[in-house]
Amino acid sequence: SPASIPVQVHLTDADIDAALVADVRAGLTASPKHLPPKWFYDARGSELFEEITALPEYYPTRTERGVLEAAADEIVAATGVVTLVELGSGSSEKTRLLLDAGLRAGTLETYVPQDVSISALQGAVDELSAAYPSLAVEGIVSDFSDLSVSIPDRPGRTVAFLGGTLGNLTPAERAGFLTGIADVLRPGEHLLIGVGLVVDESLVVPAYDDAQGVTAAFNKNVLSVIDGRLDADFDPDGFDHVAIWDAENEWIEMRLRAQRPMTVRVADLDLEVEFTEGEEMRTEISAKFRRDGISEELAAAGFDITRIWTDSDERFAVVLSTR
Numbered sequence: 571s572p573a574s575i576p577v578q579v580h581l582t583d584a585d586i587d588a589a590l591v592a593d594v595r596a597g598l599t600a601s602p603k604h605l606p607p608k609w610f611y612d613a614r615g616s617e618l619f620e621e622i623t624a625l626p627e628y629y630p631t632r633t634e635r636g637v638l639e640a641a642a643d644e645i646v647a648a649t650g651v652v653t654l655v656e657l658g659s660g661s662s663e664k665t666r667l668l669l670d671a672g673l674r675a676g677t678l679e680t681y682v683p684q685d686v687s688i689s690a691l692q693g694a695v696d697e698l699s700a701a702y703p704s705l706a707v708e709g710i711v712s713d714f715s716d717l718s719v720s721i722p723d724r725p726g727r728t729v730a731f732l733g734g735t736l737g738n739l740t741p742a743e744r745a746g747f748l749t750g751i752a753d754v755l756r757p758g759e760h761l762l763i764g765v766g767l768v769v770d771e772s773l774v775v776p777a778y779d780d781a782q783g784v785t786a787a788f789n790k791n792v793l794s795v796i797d798g799r800l801d802a803d804f805d806p807d808g809f810d811h812v813a814i815w816d817a818e819n820e821w822i823e824m825r826l827r828a829q830r831p832m833t834v835r836v837a838d839l840d841l842e843v844e845f846t847e848g849e850e851m852r853t854e855i856s857a858k859f860r861r862d863g864i865s866e867e868l869a870a871a872g873f874d875i876t877r878i879w880t881d882s883d884e885r886f887a888v889v890l891s892t893r
C-alpha cells in the first residue's frame with residue numbers, strides 16, 4: 571500500500587495510558603460508577619461507530635449529511651473559510667461536502683482534521699490527500715479538549731465540531747469547551763457545530779439501542795479497551811447494553827448493566843471493583859438541544875450566532891457562529 575501521509579501525534583501511548591488510568595480509577599471507584607465516552611474509540615470502537623452511522627435507526631449522521639449538503643455553499647460564503655479545522659474528525663466522510671464547497675469557492679487552502687484515534691485519522695488523511703491534491707491536509711492526533719494543540723494558528727479559521735459530539739459533554743464541560751474555543755479564535759473567525767435536536771423518545775431511543783446490537787457491541791467495547799490497556803478482566807458479555815432517555819436533562823444515557831454479581835480486577839491499577847447484580851454504570855450521555863438552548867450556550871461563551879440550518883423534520887441542526 572502507498573506510504574502514509576505524516577500526521578502530528580500529540581498523544582503518545584504513555585499519555586493515553588495516564589489519562590485512561592485516571593479516568594478508570596475515578597470512574598470505577600465513584601458511586602454510581604461511570605466511564606467517559608472517549609474510551610470507546612480504539613480501532614475496533616471507531617469501526618463499530620462507522621457501522622452505527624449506517625444503521626437504519628441511527629438517523630443523526632445521515633440527517634446531518636443532508637443538512638450539510640444543502641448548506642455547504644452558504645457556509646463557505648458566510649465564513650470565507652481559508653483553514654478548516656475539524657475537531658473529532660473521525661472518517662471525515664461528511665466533511666467532504668465542506669471541502670468541495672470551499673475548493674469550488676476558491677478560498678479553502680488547508681484542512682486540519684483532529685482526532686483521538688490514530689487509525690481513523692491516518693486513513694482519512696491518506697484518502698483526502700489523494701482525493702484533493704490541491705488541499706494541504708495537516709492531521710493532528712490529540713484530545714479535542716487540548717485546544718491549543720487541536721486548533722493550530724492558521725489564517726481564516728473555521729472550526730467544525732460535527733456529529734453531535736458536543737452532546738457527549740455535560741453542560742458544565744460544554745461551557746468550558748466553548749469558552750476555550752472562543753479564547754483561541756480571533757474576532758471574525760467561525761465555529762460550526764452539528765447538534766442533535768430534541769425529538770420524540772420513540773425515535774431517539776432506538777437510535778441508541780438498534781435491533782442488530784451494533785450499539786451494544788460499541789458500548790461493551792469500552793470494557794475490552796480497559797481489559798487490553800490496563801490488564802483488567804472485565805467480561806464484556808457479562809453486561810447488558812442500556813439506553814434510556816432522561817427527559818429532564820434531555821439527553822440519552824448509555825449504561826452497562828451487570829447481569830450478575832462480579833468482581834473485576836484491574837491489574838495495572840492494583841484495583842478490585844465489585845458489581846452487584848443489576849448495577850448500572852454510565853458510559854455516555856448524548857444531549858439533544860433546542861434552538862434557544864444552543865444559541866444561549868454559544869452566546870454565553872462569547873459567540874454571535876450567524877445562522878442555523880436544520881432538516882425539515884428538525885432532527886438535527888448545523889449552527890454557524892462568529893467570534
Ligand code: AVJ
Nearest residue numbers: 622733734735738778785856
Ligand atoms: C457521534 C459521538 C456524538 O452520541 O450520537 C453513537 C456516539 N453513541 N451511538 C452520539 C454514539 C452511541 C455519537 N457521537
